[in-house]
Amino acid sequence: MKSPSLNLALWGMLCVIFLCSEPSQSIDIDIGLTIPNPRLSKAYTALQAWKYAITSDPNGFTSNWYGPDVCNYTGVYCAPAPDDPHSLTVAGIDLNHANIAGTLPEELGLLEDLALFHLNSNRFCGTIPDSFRNMRLLFELDVSTNQFSGCFPSVVLCLPSLKFLDIRFNQFEGDIPSAVFDLKLDALFINNNKFSSSLPKNIGNSPVSVLVLANNNLNSCIPSSLTKMAGTLNEIILLNTGLTGCFPQDIGLLNQVTVFDVGFNNLVGPLPESMGNMKSLEQLNVAHNKLSGAIPESICRLPKLENFTYSYNFFCSEPLTCLNLKDKDDRQNCIPNRPLQRSAMECKSFYAHPVDCGAFGCSPRSPPPPPPSASTATTLSSTTLAPAPAPLPTVAFKASKAPKA
Numbered sequence: 001m002k003s004p005s006l007n008l009a010l011w012g013m014l015c016v017i018f019l020c021s022e023p024s025q026s027i028d029i030d031i032g033l034t035i036p037n038p039r040l041s042k043a044y045t046a047l048q049a050w051k052y053a054i055t056s057d058p059n060g061f062t063s064n065w066y067g068p069d070v071c072n073y074t075g076v077y078c079a080p081a082p083d084d085p086h087s088l089t090v091a092g093i094d095l096n097h098a099n100i101a102g103t104l105p106e107e108l109g110l111l112e113d114l115a116l117f118h119l120n121s122n123r124f125c126g127t128i129p130d131s132f133r134n135m136r137l138l139f140e141l142d143v144s145t146n147q148f149s150g151c152f153p154s155v156v157l158c159l160p161s162l163k164f165l166d167i168r169f170n171q172f173e174g175d176i177p178s179a180v181f182d183l184k185l186d187a188l189f190i191n192n193n194k195f196s197s198s199l200p201k202n203i204g205n206s207p208v209s210v211l212v213l214a215n216n217n218l219n220s221c222i223p224s225s226l227t228k229m230a231g232t233l234n235e236i237i238l239l240n241t242g243l244t245g246c247f248p249q250d251i252g253l254l255n256q257v258t259v260f261d262v263g264f265n266n267l268v269g270p271l272p273e274s275m276g277n278m279k280s281l282e283q284l285n286v287a288h289n290k291l292s293g294a295i296p297e298s299i300c301r302l303p304k305l306e307n308f309t310y311s312y313n314f315f316c317s318e319p320l321t322c323l324n325l326k327d328k329d330d331r332q333n334c335i336p337n338r339p340l341q342r343s344a345m346e347c348k349s350f351y352a353h354p355v356d357c358g359a360f361g362c363s364p365r366s367p368p369p370p371p372p373s374a375s376t377a378t379t380l381s382s383t384t385l386a387p388a389p390a391p392l393p394t395v396a397f398k399a400s401k402a403p404k405a
C-alpha cells in the first residue's frame with residue numbers, strides 16, 4: 001500500500017501534467033486536484049492498482065479507469081461518506097458480468113467506505129485479500145462465479161457489517177470455518193465449491209434466511225442444531241453435499257422454511273412425522289437418497305406444498321393425498337401398485353437390513369425400524385443454484401459525481 005504522502009505526490013504530479021496539457025481549464029482543475037478529498041485519493045490508488053492487476057477486460061469495463069475522477073469510472077459508485085456528508089467517497093463497486101480476468105490486489109483495502117462489492121461472473125482468480133478487513137461498512141460481498149481458490153476467505157469473518165455473502169461457483173476448498181455460522185448474515189451462498197469439512201454443530205446459530213451449501217463434499221449428518229434456525233430460516237439447499245444419517249426427529253420445527261432441498265445425498269431412515277408441521281413448505285426435495293418407510297400423510301397435507309419430489313429412495317408406501325399434489329415424483333421406490341418402482345428383489349434386500357440411525361453418530365438413538373413391506377420414482381433441484389446472483393435488496397446510495405469544487 002502507498003503512504004498518504006506518496007498519494008499527495010501523485011496527485012501533485014497529475015495536477016502538473018493536467019495543467020500543462022489543458023491550460024484553458026486551469027482554475028477548475030487546480031481547485032479540484034490540489035485539494036483532493038483524501039478518500040477519493042485513496043480510492044484512486046486502489047483502483048489504479050486494481051487496473052494494473054487486470055489481465056483481460058474484453059468488454060472494456062475499465063477502459064475509462066484513468067484520471068482522478070474515480071466516481072466516473074465504470075462500475076464505481078460514489079456517495080457521501082456516512083461519517084462526513086460533505087465528503088464524497090466510493091461506496092460501491094459493481095462489475096457483475098464483466099468477464100474480466102485478473103486478481104484482487106491488497107490496495108483494494110484502501111476502499112474503506114465500501115458498502116457493496118459485486119463481482120459476479122468474471123474470471124478473477126487468487127483469493128480475497130486480507131486488507132478487506134478495513135472495510136468496516138461492507139454489507140454485501142458477492143464474488144460468485146469466478147475462479148477464486150484456496151482456503152475459505154476467512155477475512156470475511158472480520159467484517160462487522162456483512163449481511164450478504166456469496167462465494168458460490170468458485171474453487172474454494174478445505175474447511176468451512178464454523179465461525180461463518182456465528183456471523184449476523186442474512187444470506188449465505190457457498191454452493192458449488194470444493195469444501196470438504198463436515199457441517200459444524202453451531203450451524204444453528206446462523207440467523208440467515210437463505211442458506212445454500214449445495215454441491216460441496218461435506219460428508220456430514222444434518223446437525224440437530226439446525227432446528228434453532230426456526231425463527232429465521234426460509235430456504236435451505238443441501239443438495240449433493242454428501243449428507244449421511246437420519247433426519248433429526250424435530251426437523252418439523254422449521255416452520256418458516258419454504259424450500260427444503262436435501263436431494264442427492266446418502267440420507268437414510270424415515271421422513272419424520274414432525275415434517276408435517278413445516279407449514280410454510282412449498283418445495284420439498286428428498287430425491288436420490290436411501291430413505292425408507294411410509295411417507296407421513298401430514299406432509300402431503302401441508303397447505304402450501306406444491307412440489308414434493310421423493311423419487312429414487314426406498315419408501316414402501318405413500319398416502320393417496322400425496323398423489324394429488326400438483327408436482328410430485330414417486331418413481332424408483334418400493335411402493336406397491338405404482339409405476340416405475342424398484343424391483344421386488346431390490347426392495348427385499350434393502351429392507352433385510354434395518355436402518356440404525358444411531359450408527360452415524362449424529363442422532364441420540366435409533367427410531368423403530370420401518371414396517372417391512374415390499375413390491376416396487378428422478379429429479380434434480382433447485383431454485384437457487386443458478387449462477388446468477390439472487391436479487392436481494394441492495395444498499396441504497398446515490399451514484400454521484402465528484403465535486404468539482
Ligand SMILES: *[C@@H]1O[C@H](CO)[C@@H](O)[C@H](O)[C@H]1NC(C)=O
Binds near residue numbers: 067069072
Ligand atoms: C464523466 O463522464 C461524463 C460522461 O460519461 C463526461 O461527460 C465527463 O466529462 C466526465 N468527467 C470527468 C471529470 O472526466
Ligand SMILES: *[C@@H]1O[C@H](CO)[C@@H](O)[C@H](O)[C@H]1NC(C)=O
Binds near residue numbers: 307309
Ligand atoms: C420439483 O422439484 C424437483 C426437485 O427439486 C425439480 O427437479 C422439478 O423441476 C420441480 N418441478 C417443477 C414443476 O417445478
